[in-house]
Amino acid sequence: EVYNGHRGVRNYGDEQHPSTEQMWDVVLTRRLADLKLPVMYGMATDDAHAHVDFPGGSNPGRGWVMVQATELTPEALVAAMERGDFYATTGVTLQCVQFKDNTLTVEIDPRSGVSYKTQFIGTRRGYDRKATTRPADDGRVMYEYSQDIGQVLAEQPGEKAGYKLTGDELYVRAKIISDAKHPNPFAEGDLETAWTQPVQPK
Numbered sequence: 001e002v003y004n005g006h007r008g009v010r011n012y013g014d015e016q017h018p019s020t021e022q023m024w025d026v027v028l029t030r031r032l033a034d035l036k037l038p039v040m041y042g043m044a045t046d047d048a049h050a051h052v053d054f055p056g057g058s059n060p061g062r063g064w065v066m067v068q069a070t071e072l073t074p075e076a077l078v079a080a081m082e083r084g085d086f087y088a089t090t091g092v093t094l095q096c097v098q099f100k101d102n103t104l105t106v107e108i109d110p111r112s113g114v115s116y117k118t119q120f121i122g123t124r125r126g127y128d129r130k131a132t133t134r135p136a137d138d139g140r141v142m143y144e145y146s147q148d149i150g151q152v153l154a155e156q157p158g159e160k161a162g163y164k165l166t167g168d169e170l171y172v173r174a175k176i177i178s179d180a181k182h183p184n185p186f187a188e189g190d191l192e193t194a195w196t197q198p199v200q201p202k
Contacts, residue, residue, distance in 0.1 A: 002042035002088055002195050005062025005186050006049070012187070016136045018143075021121075021175075025150025028198055029123045032170045039171060039198045041081075044088035062186050063090045066194075068097075084197045091183075091192030092116070092176050099199045105162040106174050106196060114180045114192075118161035120154045122172035122198070171198040 002020050003011055013019035018026070024042050031037040044063030065088055069080040080086060087097060096107040108116050128146035136142045153172065154163050165172055174196040182190035 001045055001047075003044040003063045003090060003186075003193070004047045005045065005090075006047035006058045007186060008058075009047070009186075016138075016142060022145075022150060025121070025123060026145055028171050028173075029127065029149050032200070033123075033125070033127075039084070039200065041084050041086075041197050042088050042173070042195050044090055044195070059184055061184055062182070063088065065089070066093065087194055087196045089192075089194040090186075090190070091180065092178050092194035094176070094194060094196075097174075097196050101164075102167075102201055103162050103164045104172055104174060104196070104199050106160070106176060108159045108176060110159045111178075111180065114178050115157070116159060116176060116178050117155060117157045119152050119175045119177070120156075120161075120163035120172055121150055121175055122153050122169045123149050123151065125168050125170060127170075165199070165201040167201045169201055171200050173198040 002024050004020065010017045011020050013022060027040055031040060043065055046060050046062040046064065047058060048060035049058040065086045067077050067080050067086040069076040087094060093109040094106055095109045098105045104120065106118055110116065127148035130146060132144045133141050134144070163172060176194040178192045180192045182192055
């Protein structure tokens with residue numbers, strides 16, 4: 001889960017915890033560089049424990065996935081998700097996500113009056129593998145990783161963006177950030193955002 005709508009979750013991390021995005025990037029990097037395993041897909045969920053809206057509750061509709069399936073059947077939806085034909089979102093919708101000729105392209109379905117920027121995030125081969133540890137307040141061990149993991153490789157404004165992989169990336173994923181405030185936020189200042197699945201150079 002790159003985003004979880006339950007207010008007991010630390011999506012953005014703190015001094016004692018990494019963010020969910022940092023965890024995703026560490027997992028992707030280790031899987032691809034060391035374990036030789038496939039990418040791990042990212043999801044957004046509302047994790048709703050309450051089925052009606054009430055102030056401060058774990059309300060529905062904070063995060064979900066958009067699936068590109070051939071038909072609206074459970075079988076087609078599950079098959080598409082197993083292929084990675086979906087993206088996570090808290091409100092941004094995309095007209096197209098394409099990976100062709102080693103170029104990851106996203107096209108946003110824009111809303112009037114809303115601005116967008118797309119970050120292309122990844123880890124390059126030869127990244128700094130050093131990790132340090134320190135005790136956390138609750139007695140656990142906190143791991144801190146190099147900033148080489150999950151770098152912003154490029155950022156573009158507008159309703160369409162693309163990044164051509166050079167071949168030295170382990171993976172690249174896109175994060176699309178709007179300036180629209182989430183109408184039912186997980187935390188103060190939440191902006192509607194979307195995350196594509198990671199791709200690898202071919």
